[in-house]
Amino acid sequence: MNEATKGILAMIAACTVWGLSALYYKMIAHVPPLEVLSHRTLWSLVFFGVVLAVQGRLGQIGAILRNGRTLGGVALAALMISGNWFLFIFSIQIGHAVEASLGYYIFPLVSVILGAVFLRESLNAFKWVAVALAGVAVTVLTLGLGVPPWISLAIALTFGFYGLIKKQVAAGPVVSVTTEVLLLAPLAGVWLWGVHTQGWTGIAGRTGAAFGSNWHDSLILMVSGPLTALPLILFSYASKRVTMATIGLAQYVNPTLQFLVATLAFHEPFTFWHGLAFPLIWAALALYSAETLRQDRVLRRAAVRAGTSGRTVT
Template identity: 70%
Template sequence: MEEARKGILAMAGACVIWGLSSMYYKLLSHVPPEEVLGHRTLWSLVFFGLVLAGQGRLGELGRLIVRPRALAAVALAALMISANWFLFILSIQIGHAVEASLGYYIFPLVAVALGFLFLGERHSAGKWAAVALACVAVGGLTWGLGVAPWISLALAGTFGVYGLIKRGLPAGPVVSVTAEVLLLAPLALVWLWGVHVHGWAGLTGRNLGAFGHDLSDSLMLMVSGPLTATPMILFSYAAKRVSYATVGLVGYINPTLQFLVATLVFREAFTQWHGLAFALIWAALALYSAESLRQERAARRAASSAGTSGTTRT
């Protein structure tokens, strides 16, 4: 099997896991989201650590976190991904999975704006038209429901900033994510200690301390680590073998599955305003994808032409 096909299959696998993970976290909806997040962080660290140890790459982790500037970037990335994970878990528990899926549909368009603002990227009129359509979709949904889709915007924003930070890290995605959860682990341990020893309750006002008291809950909390780490590893594998445009297109499997689970499995409300917003977002993504593919083909033709020209001169 050629490398590109392997990459596409790996990306599809990652997106299927991400897209269906909402059903897993729904089964843990009786456990406070802060507690779920704490265990997700700790067991992800265990899993990633074992992977790096098996590959003999733990030294890369040490070299990353001893550099002050890199450590500061990792800390900020850790804050963003932790907030993203928490918001996703919370949205599933409180019945806002539709909004969560909308957030991950919006993310590529948020990335366009962030690239322009912070990286000096110049985008075509087609991509800016896609961003404008997304803004109209969010505005229409806010008008129709009387409240902004804050969960969608926060998920798209935190993941967008996270991706922006990751671009500048001098390490691969698996090493950098391991560093992120390593920095978050002490906070997770303190929180879980408070939950089990002092009965701390989070935003939802609930305290459970499920781990160690219920075998099913304990196992599910432990599996949240591999559930988090496996798609990240698949994504890392895919990103090295297929173009970024292909990664983006296949990536829409994730929010599409989230949307289908939210509406068909969780039976969440889907109003005419949601229908209008999603229709506009899908149109924006179609425009964005078509423009990305056009630019990629143009870049390939230019590279091929330059290579041919160089060979002729030689």
């Protein structure tokens, strides 16, 4: 199995966990989102720390902290993924899981644009049409609902930039992700201190302090560590082995599962305007996928021909 195939499989596994994770966060919807985010950060750090300790690689974190350029990239990635986590948790709590799924549907096409702009990955006319269809879908929702789908757009952009930044960070996936949550941990600790001792409520406007109040909530909050860490490790592993376009292609598993959970399990409303926008997104992804697969077949054939030619004796 080559590295690219390993990357694709890792990406699919990560997206499956993310796609079903809304069911988990719905279980703790009574806990304010910033509190959930803080626990998610700290328990992820614990999980990552154990993984690196077992591997004998905790010392590699210091190498990142001493390298200003790498540390800067990891810090930016930490901000992007933290914002993405918060938006997803918040959308589940306020009953906008459909919008969250739309954001992850848009994300692959955002990745395409970011890859073209920052990494100079080429796009042909078919892929530009796919991006244009996604733009039409967002416009339809904006006009139909009266406001842009801000949650969807913010989720797509934060996750898109996270993938872009991670692709360029010169550090191993587990070590770099551990450093991300390490940088976020002081903020999470301060917030939980304020929640438990000062009664901070945050944007939810309600008190939480769930951890320690009962074993059920405490256990569920602790599970957020491995639930967050495992797919992030897989995503980081994959992002270094596949192109931005391939990352976008594999991401379809995530929003499809999210969409099914939102409509079938949460029974969220699916409006007429959503009924217009989602098929446009699906058509864009189908067009992009078909063109990507066609290009991959062409490249494979060219590689085979080049290999055959190279072995010819004259």
